[in-house]
Amino acid sequence: MEFGESVPVAEEPQDQAHGSIHDEGDWGKIAETLRKSIGGDAFQRWFGAATWGGASNGQGAVIVPGEIHQVWIETNYLPELLYAASQATEGLHKINILVAENSGTGEASIDDFSAAAPQVRKEMPGEMLDKRAAAAGLNPGYTFENFVVGGNSQFAHAACEAVATKRSVGYNPLFIHGGSGLGKTHLMHAIGREILRRRPDCRVIYLTCEKFTNEFIEAIRKGEIEKFRRRYRSSDVLLIDDVQFLAGKERSQEEFFHTFNTLLDGRNQVVLTSDRPACEIKSIEPRLISRFECGLAVELQPPQIETRIAILRKKTAEWKVSIDESVLLFLAEKIRSNVRRLEGALVRVATFASLAGESVSVQKVEHLLRDFIQEEASRQVTIDGIQRAVAETFDLRLADMISRRRPASIAFPRQIAMYLSRSLTHNSLVEIGESFGGRDHGTVIHACKKVVSELEKQPGLRERIERIEQQLRR
Helix, strand or coil: CCCCCCECCCCCCHHHHHCCCCCCHHHHHHHHHHHHHHCHHHHHHHHCCCEEEEEECCEEEEEECCHHHHHHHHHHCHHHHHHHHHHHCCCCCEEEEEEECCCCCCCCCHHHHHHHCCCCCCCCCHHHHHHHHHHCCCCCCCCCCCCCCCCCCHHHHHHHHHHHCCCCCCCCCEEEEECCCCCHHHHHHHHHHHHHHHCCCCCEEEEEHHHHHHHHHHHHHHCCHHHHHHHHHCCCEEEEECHHHHCCCHHHHHHHHHHHHHHHHCCCEEEEEECCCHHHCCCCCHHHHHHHCCCEEEEECCCCHHHHHHHHHHHHHHHCCCCCHHHHHHHHHHCCCCHHHHHHHHHHHHHHHHHHCCCCCHHHHHHHCHHHHHHHHCCCCCHHHHHHHHHHHCCCCHHHHCCCCCCHHHHHHHHHHHHHHHHHCCCCHHHHHHHCCCCCHHHHHHHHHHHHHHHHHCHHHHHHHHHHHHHHHC
């Protein structure tokens, strides 16, 4: 017998349907603790027909009547079940949920469980994989197979595959960073899905950093912080998206720090994404930054035109739509910032072609996508981009843009960066000041006035700033 296979189980006496299964021994102790933890109704619904399969080598088995019980318990109650079982059985560190055959004639035993333990698991069937992936919060459309690899993403893709297939144990945590719409979330979901396919017993959890924070706050409010901790600290693979949103949230950072340490100490995999490198995330504790940087960091960059064309061709093949090659080339040339916008433009073109019932010319596409093209041509410049460009122009470190150092060789370029941030972005004075090391809006106003004054005094300064603007717009 292997984990994930159906196991035969004898019919239970009538009273076991009312939650009195194996009231003697380990299961009786487990059931008592579990009822207190999740409530009598939840216990009756999901564990009322369960049986204890025994324990061996630090792993226990609970046998349930169907896949729906297996998925629901693994998704919602596995931490509570593991806690209850560990109170009854010393040295237990993992629980496996097995599905019983409806027509079985024998009862699963500890010998069956022990025999299964060292064997290699079968890969999870597609339908069951979809259920498990959905329960883990994973998007079924985000797989390694439908991710188009280019020069911008080759290293990141290889690292993610290595994590998913356990070809390397050194990539923990894996930290994926890059701008919006470049495929960070896609690769993270692909990791989770591949791990579930290869190792069906793994407990994979995906969530955004915002959801983690909100659930933590709600757990504090309800007095359920231990339940919150058991849920996330008992996961085998934790996937956290947009970790930069931890910035400024001190209590959430503290909780995440301890969750992170618990998982790494247990050699469980952590994968994080961010819109910037860890060292550039502001208002996050240095000890967290050091944890983020202790594994492998990979960057996703905007795709080159060859990759953009390959993405468009793959999508048209998936959607079974016919778009002229000249139109695909036009889209790839005009939509350059990120993959999400590129696919959005293709959706609009494909929809128009389908409704119009005719081939679409480049001229029609140019009219159809005039808002996309105009926005792409004047992409909103970010404060981060301005800081990078100014630091590069004046041969400074990026850290000097937010530091408290005040020599003229650093202070004036920093003031130029504030001036450009005010001129080229829609950020408020307060937001700009915060991005420059927590300075107040008065400092930003002073910087802008200083630069305007120097523009009148230094003829070459205007040309230098214009070159920076041109670089940012490109």
